[in-house]
Amino acid sequence: MAEDNSVAGPPKKGKFKTILLLVIILVLAIGLSVAGTLWFLTRGGEGNPAAPAAAEEEAFVPASYLVMERPLVTTVRHPGRQRYIQVYLAFESEQADALAAAEKHMPLVRNRLISELGQQEFMVLQTPEGRQGLPDQLLAAVNETLAAEGEPTLDRVLLRNFVVQ
Incomplete structure (x- = not known):
């Protein structure tokens, strides 16, 4: 080849x-x-x-909670038919003494919260803005009550359950 x-x-x-x-x-x-x-x-x-x-x-301080076991039930303002509200609440605070003060004055706090809920308008509570503004109004009422007793105030009011009918 x-x-x-x-x-x-x-x-x-x-x-x-x-x-x-x-x-x-x-x-x-x-x-x-x-x-x-x-x-x-x-x-x-x-x-x-x-x-x-x-x-x-700035160490992290976890919040503590006080849970109201019994609901708050009252009527709300509405022309015509009678309407009710039922609310289960919890209180939040970073200070244990504020929660202890809220528990100590619970009858007074419950009375003030029921009064505050009774002043609410039914149609306002049907709106998302009304439901979102309610905890702030309740917090102001609770803190005003605790401050009148010379106690420390809470940080937040939490809605655990909320029913309007």
């Missing part, structure tokens, strides 16, 4: 060099971004010594 005596051209090295150069650039870019991120993270902690002290001063 005939032998192939033709001279082969030089092998193509251009593609291999280009791929190798791109891989090296990519690895360097990734390494520099990781190093830069670590540098900024460690420098941020050292450069601001007041940040850890502020975090320690």
Whole structure:
């Protein structure tokens, strides 16, 4: 058979060099971004010594709750037919003594809440805005009652169940 005596051209090295150069650039870019991120993270902690002290001063204080087991039931204002409201409430505070004061004065607080609920308009309570504004009105009434007794005030009044008919 005939032998192939033709001279082969030089092998193509251009593609291999280009791929190798791109891989090296990519690895360097990734390494520099990781190093830069670590540098900024460690420098941020050292450069601001007041940040850890502020975090320690503002320690998280979990809220405590006082749940009213019995519902508040009363009539609401509505022309014509008589309408009722039934509300289950809970009180929230970060101060345990405020919850203890609310529990101590619970008959007075219940009376004030029933009076406040009795002054509500039925049609207003049917709207989302009326339902959302009710806890704020109840909170103001409870805090006014507790302040009159010289006790600390609560943070929030929570509606556990709310029925108007």
